[in-house]
Amino acid sequence: MRHLLTATACALCSLAAQADCSRPMQVPMSSTGQSVIINEGAISGIYPELLRSLGGKDGCEFVLTPVPRARQELLFETAKADLLVPAVRTPRRDEHGIFVPLTRSRATVIAQDARRAPFKSMYDLIERKDVRVVLVRGFDYGQPYQELIEVLQRQNRLVLESDPLAVARVLKANPGDVTIMAPVILVGAIQDDARVSDLLDKLRFDPIAELPWGDNGLYISKSSVSKEDSATLLALLNRPTVASTLWKSFQTYYPASVLKESIRPRDSK
Numbered sequence: 001m002r003h004l005l006t007a008t009a010c011a012l013c014s015l016a017a018q019a020d021c022s023r024p025m026q027v028p029m030s031s032t033g034q035s036v037i038i039n040e041g042a043i044s045g046i047y048p049e050l051l052r053s054l055g056g057k058d059g060c061e062f063v064l065t066p067v068p069r070a071r072q073e074l075l076f077e078t079a080k081a082d083l084l085v086p087a088v089r090t091p092r093r094d095e096h097g098i099f100v101p102l103t104r105s106r107a108t109v110i111a112q113d114a115r116r117a118p119f120k121s122m123y124d125l126i127e128r129k130d131v132r133v134v135l136v137r138g139f140d141y142g143q144p145y146q147e148l149i150e151v152l153q154r155q156n157r158l159v160l161e162s163d164p165l166a167v168a169r170v171l172k173a174n175p176g177d178v179t180i181m182a183p184v185i186l187v188g189a190i191q192d193d194a195r196v197s198d199l200l201d202k203l204r205f206d207p208i209a210e211l212p213w214g215d216n217g218l219y220i221s222k223s224s225v226s227k228e229d230s231a232t233l234l235a236l237l238n239r240p241t242v243a244s245t246l247w248k249s250f251q252t253y254y255p256a257s258v259l260k261e262s263i264r265p266r267d268s269k
Contacts, residue, residue, distance in 0.1 A: 020059035021059065021060035021232055022226065023229075024062070025060060025062050026081055026082045027051065027065070027082060028064075028065050028075050028076075029043055029065070029067070030067055030068055030072045032086060032188075033184050033189050034188035034191075034254065035047050035185070035188065036085075047086055047218075047246075048064055050246055050249065054236055054237075060233065062083070068137070068138070069139060069162070072084065072138065073138045076093075076096060076219065082224050084221075086102075086218060087099075087216070088142070089101070090141070090142045091143065096219070096221065096222060097220055097221050097222055098220045098222060098230060099217065100220065100237045100238065101216070101217045101243075103215075103216045103217065103265065103266050104213050104215060104263065104265070104268055105182050105184075105216035105263045106212065106213045106262050107145070107180055107181050107262070108181075108211065109125065109178055109180055109208055110180070111204050111206065112176075112204065114202075114204060118204075119206040120208060121208050122209075125178075126151055129155060130176070131176060132176070133152050133158055133177070133180065134161060134167050134171060134177050134178070135159070135161070135167070135181075136162070136164055136167060141180070142214075144211070145210075145211065148180075164181065164190075165193060165196070168193075168196040172195075172198075182216075183205045183261045184250070187200065187254065188254065205261045205262070
């Protein structure tokens, strides 16, 4: 019996050791609606709450620092960030990290003019040369999105801003402009800001063929994180309760009408 208790205790010690990361994980973050809220350097929101809850329970410490989105991407690509959070899965990011799916999401064209015919494809957007497109510098929704950026730059119709709130300010000043992002990001950025919150009832979300539903979640760096720490993080983040907790947080932060347009539980079709 004593040997059994000793073996059991050793097994539990081994599991506890495996749950700990060998060092704090560096996680730069940028404003992303209610997913990541940055207010005078303080970081809160859906994903920070998730990481802090995991760190408290399981021994992996996450050091969160505020940065612009473009710098967040650069830090991850140059192995100076351990996690990229949140992130849509793209081939470019797959080169640098191990993807962990946590939700399903979709970016749409977001416009204000209800009288304007809906955008149904990127071709529509390219052909309507009177429309400027305002995007967040550093956002990436895959190869078709990157190709669209190149076309819009050649047409001198592209406006790049540092974060979603800055995009909202441009849209308010220029109602004929449009943007592309997941609706939860733009709505989350403006719903608590009195300067632009009046846009909420004016926004229209146009899904387009080139931006279908896809996986959303986070990346673990292939370069800066050791194999042992990667395995620990993957075991931690792939627990079914993590994705379900995250989805419940989205339901808390956003109205169902907005979620319907842009984000779903991980295992939905």
